[in-house]
Amino acid sequence: MNNFTKEVMSVGEMASGAKLTVPVYVFETENxxxxxxxIQANMHGAEVQGNAVIFQLLELLQHCNLQGNITLVPYANPVACNHKNGEYTLGRFDPITGENWNRMYHFDQSVIAPFAQQYLDASEEEIADKFQQLLITEIDQRLEHNIWGITTGQRIAYxxxxxxxxxxxxxxxxxxxxSSKHLYCPEYAKASAEYFxxxxTIFIQNGFDGAMDEATFCPWWSLQEAYQDLGRNFTMGKGAFKKESFTVELGSQEQIDLDVAKQDALGILxxxxxxxxxxxxxxxxxxxxRYACYLKDYKALYSPMGGMVDYLGEFGKPLAAGEPLAxxxxxxxxxxGEAxxxxxxxxxxxxxxxxxxxSVNQGTELYKVFCNYFEL
Structure with missing residues (x-):
């Protein structure tokens, strides 16, 4: 028996006093x-296809035999969703601070070693439970007990x-x-990439740069490494350390396609x-x-000159050396001269x-490409 609920979560206030809210849908199962x-979508304002995917997931999950609880949050960033300039949605950067909305999450590496030492002899289940509590408590403290306050973006992200x-x-x-569809996947979860x-797929190492996926897998990966240094071995992605986080890139911004969204939802299922x-x-x-590369081999190509660009490189298809990208x-x-x-x-x-x-300036990021790629 599945229980489906909807709540509205307040994530901030506007100058007028109006609440900034996001919908939170939850499937809870007795199992x-x-x-x-x-699952969340639309942290960046123009990246709207994820909302359509969540809609299709909500429809499909009504008829699924759930074994675990699922929480879904569309319109995750109401400020970015409404950040328009003419007919375009901006919403990649906080207009006040200039910071990328998806670089404001929290991870404090300094808590890892003391925690591992404190719970060195605890059971794996107790370690997982206590560590999860620690991560949530850290977020609560930053939300409620920071005497200097936090930015709008941090309040939403936390x-x-x-x-x-x-x-x-x-x-x-x-x-x-x-863009084509692609997946950011932690290296230890390589096997999971084949189910989407x-x-x-881009394989990423244990490095925190402020993104949501990193903020949720890096603490556990770092904890596993800390225990390994102390002579106790756990396996990431297994047992109580079964934690996996992905950034799922669904194509191009500023458009939705409900039929494609259903196919994306089926892949997630x-x-x-x-x-x-x-x-x-x-x-x-x-x-x-399926092709993959490591994050270090996911390269940006910047325009050698200003001008008007005709993009020639076909997404997702290997392009031989010397063949024109643009x-x-x-x-x-x-x-x-040469036109x-x-x-x-x-x-x-x-x-x-x-x-x-x-229309690009000299130095504009033209393409991002896989180098040193391989088949999964």
Whole structure:
């Protein structure tokens, strides 16, 4: 028997006193024998496809045999969602501080070693329970007991992170500017990447740069390493350390496609089926060629000149060294110079995303590509 509820969570206040709120949908099951899940979307204002995916998940989960609790939060950042400039949504950066909305989560590395020492001889289950409590308490303290206050972005991020810390699996739904689908996956969870219906995966190490996925897996990975240094071995992704977090990139920003969103939702259910969160064996991963690279090999190519760009590199397809990624039109050179300039690389790559506009300045990020890629 599944219990479905909706709450409205206040994450801040505007100058007028109006509340900033986000909807929180929760499926609770009496079984509760499997990992719990937290899924959020639209932390960046223009990245709206995740909301459509959450809608499709809400529809599909009504008919699933749930084994674990699932929390879903669309419209996670109400400030970014409403940050418009003409017909465009901005919403990648806090307009007050200039900071990336997805770089404001919290992780304090200094708590890891003392905790491991304190609970060196505790059971694995007690360690997991106490550590989860510590992570939530840290967030509560930053929200309620910071005498200097916190920024709007931090207040939103910390309240979302508090929900995420209560889950075993975290999916943060994003999109790129003009982009193919791709997945950010912690290295220890490589096997899980094959259950998403996503052809391209970036494996990330245990390094915290402020993002939601890192804020929820780095503490546990760091704790596992601290215990290893003390002579006690736990395996990330197993037992009480069964914690997995992913950033799921769903394509391009500023648009939704409900039919594609349903396919994306089916891919997520395939992953949840593999983790035992649902017991519905019809949700299985599609057969496809999956490529991956490590984060250090996910490279940005910056425009060598200003101009108007014709993007040539096809997303998701290997591009041979020397083949053009783009051509740049320079009408100011027509008649007394070269009007067309081709941009290529000296190694094989897979184009993943490119800048949203054809008009670029010198130094604009043109493409992001996989280098040194391999098949999963």
């Amino acid at each position: 509760n024998s499997a990992p719990s899940v937290y 309240q979302l992170q508090r929900l995420a810390h209560q889950a075993d699996i975290v999916l943060d739904l994003h999109t790129g500017p003009i 219906d996503i052809e391209h 395939s992953y949840l089926q593999s983790q035992g969160v649902i017991d519905n064996k019809q949700y299985q991963p599609q057969e496809m060629t 051509r740049i039109l320079r009408m100011d050179n027509y008649g007394d 067309l300039h081709y941009v290529s690389l000296e190694q094989d790559v897979i184009p993943i995303l490119h800048f949203a506009s054809a």
